[in-house]
Amino acid sequence: MRKLKSLLGYIWAVAVIIIALATFLGQDYFGRALAAATGITVNPRYSGGEIMKTVDHAKYKTAMHRPVFDALIGQTKEGFIQINWAPAAGLPQVISEGLDYNSDGKEDFIVTLNTATGKATLASSNPAVLGIDKSYHLKNGWAVRVLLKQP
Amino acid sequence: MNKDTAGIVPATQQPGILKTLLLCLPMMIITVMMLSKGKPPMEPVRQIAFILTFVLVNSIFFLMIRTGETDRWRSILFVTYAVCFVISFISNLIEARGSMAVSQANMIEGLTPFCHIVIPMTIIPAALTKTIIFPGTIIGTKTAIAGMFVLWIGSSLALGKGFCSWVCFFGGLDEGFSRLFKKARIKNVNPKWNYLPYAVLLLIVLASAVTLAPFYCEWLCPFKTVTEYPEITSAKTVIQAIIFISLFIALVMVLPALTKRRIQCSLFCPMGAFQSWTNKINVFDVRVDPEKCIECKKCIQTCPTFSINEETIAKGKTAITCMKCGKCIDACKQGAIFYHIKGTPLEGRVEIYRRLFIYPAFIFLATMSGGFVQDAIVKTIKLIITGSMF
Numbered sequence A: 001m002r003k004l005k006s007l008l009g010y011i012w013a014v015a016v017i018i019i020a021l022a023t024f025l026g027q028d029y030f031g032r033a034l035a036a037a038t039g040i041t042v043n044p045r046y047s048g049g050e051i052m053k054t055v056d057h058a059k060y061k062t063a064m065h066r067p068v069f070d071a072l073i074g075q076t077k078e079g080f081i082q083i084n085w086a087p088a089a090g091l092p093q094v095i096s097e098g099l100d101y102n103s104d105g106k107e108d109f110i111v112t113l114n115t116a117t118g119k120a121t122l123a124s125s126n127p128a129v130l131g132i133d134k135s136y137h138l139k140n141g142w143a144v145r146v147l148l149k150q151p
Numbered sequence B: 001m002n003k004d005t006a007g008i009v010p011a012t013q014q015p016g017i018l019k020t021l022l023l024c025l026p027m028m029i030i031t032v033m034m035l036s037k038g039k040p041p042m043e044p045v046r047q048i049a050f051i052l053t054f055v056l057v058n059s060i061f062f063l064m065i066r067t068g069e070t071d072r073w074r075s076i077l078f079v080t081y082a083v084c085f086v087i088s089f090i091s092n093l094i095e096a097r098g099s100m101a102v103s104q105a106n107m108i109e110g111l112t113p114f115c116h117i118v119i120p121m122t123i124i125p126a127a128l129t130k131t132i133i134f135p136g137t138i139i140g141t142k143t144a145i146a147g148m149f150v151l152w153i154g155s156s157l158a159l160g161k162g163f164c165s166w167v168c169f170f171g172g173l174d175e176g177f178s179r180l181f182k183k184a185r186i187k188n189v190n191p192k193w194n195y196l197p198y199a200v201l202l203l204i205v206l207a208s209a210v211t212l213a214p215f216y217c218e219w220l221c222p223f224k225t226v227t228e229y230p231e232i233t234s235a236k237t238v239i240q241a242i243i244f245i246s247l248f249i250a251l252v253m254v255l256p257a258l259t260k261r262r263i264q265c266s267l268f269c270p271m272g273a274f275q276s277w278t279n280k281i282n283v284f285d286v287r288v289d290p291e292k293c294i295e296c297k298k299c300i301q302t303c304p305t306f307s308i309n310e311e312t313i314a315k316g317k318t319a320i321t322c323m324k325c326g327k328c329i330d331a332c333k334q335g336a337i338f339y340h341i342k343g344t345p346l347e348g349r350v351e352i353y354r355r356l357f358i359y360p361a362f363i364f365l366a367t368m369s370g371g372f373v374q375d376a377i378v379k380t381i382k383l384i385i386t387g388s389m390f
Helices: A002-025 A027-038 B017-036 B044-067 B071-097 B104-108 B116-129 B145-166 B171-178 B191-211 B215-219 B222-226 B235-259 B263-267 B270-281 B298-302 B310-315 B327-331 B350-386
Strands: A051-056 A061-065 A068-070 A075-086 A094-099 A109-114 A120-124 A129-138 A141-149 B284-288 B337-341
Touching (some): A002 B337, A002 B350, B044 B071, B071 B350, B145 B350, B171 B235, B235 B263
Antiparallel strands (some): A061 A075
């Protein structure tokens, strides 16, 4: 038994050298495999969540993300929705766009963004839309987060 | 004490030059492969950096094998690694963003590099929401979340808490400051402080789960001072910056210098506390032969992480917090402390055990440090020649 334990110890110790090499040589492969196996994503509080709808304006596109109310368990009372405009080269100086975030066929808010100053304003026609959280100057465009409450 | 008996390999038993070179040959091949990433550099500046890094790394490994001392040589590369990491990281941030500050736009675009200290904070939210509470990307970049998880899993399986002395890119800063003075100005640190990192770990894990944000990164990480910090746009970000700088000065600079211990790593770092448990699933440990021990307590005085005391010596081992740096092994003139492979007999073959440990440990240290050391050399040469790092 002592000899077997000793042999296993040595085998494990040598295997560690292989683990060390495999960690670096296979980092990309194992990383992709880990991501695929777990299906894990970046929390929508950072990424903005999945894109729900895209509107093509020829020179630029509007991407509306899903409303984010995600909590550790269940949902929060207040959340946000992120709207992105890209590419930067195609954006007008002032973007003004009406959006229907809950897909009920009615426009919920009109967001206006000055791409020169980053100033964003909101005209809400839905009581669940609370106001502008922030505008963000991205590498290739702009994003705005609009604060929402649960309907 | 005769100088020949220093360390665990007496001079009479040290390998000759030829045997040492033979033992170093696999590491030379591995480091050529890892440092060049399969493509030898073409640009002259990068070629110089590659050669210098290769020579540095392999000289250190040669000395480890030849002298039988581990920590003495490891610490040189470990501190160099941390300094070069800071130079490389900051210069790359400034080149890419024009500043060390990370803006909220950078965060929502997932442009924040993922760091291993975030790992404990992500586990509960990942289990319950299948998401990672960090503004990075899952795959596709060098510092993507999945890749860093792979690195952490691999190094934890290979080295356990040895991660903190052979892999972590921050540890060398703490270690560097702990070696500034010859003697400790503060000698007695209450052992109760050893529980603090576990309290910090518990706090940040719970706070991160509740707020769905990496609490330690937002409020407590001293290393934000030398990497990236939130863009200062409000009173909140000013307070955060003050906390980061204060913790860096106190825990990474002043206290390590005064105590000659790795204070941030052993008394504050939640990742270190979390990593302690990986020592349980790791094949290597550090053992003490109480029969050889003459109770000189040099190991207790030199351990940078308070992981060895009379109680653990009596049990013939180090505490769970042991980072396997090898400082106590180098300090023990009796050869009573040694690296050990679990399951194998305690007597004899200690140099074989040590070599089997330092090969994988050094692969991690050389590969992790290699990229940053090369990049820092390139940036420094460019700065000298052109006046700009970029």
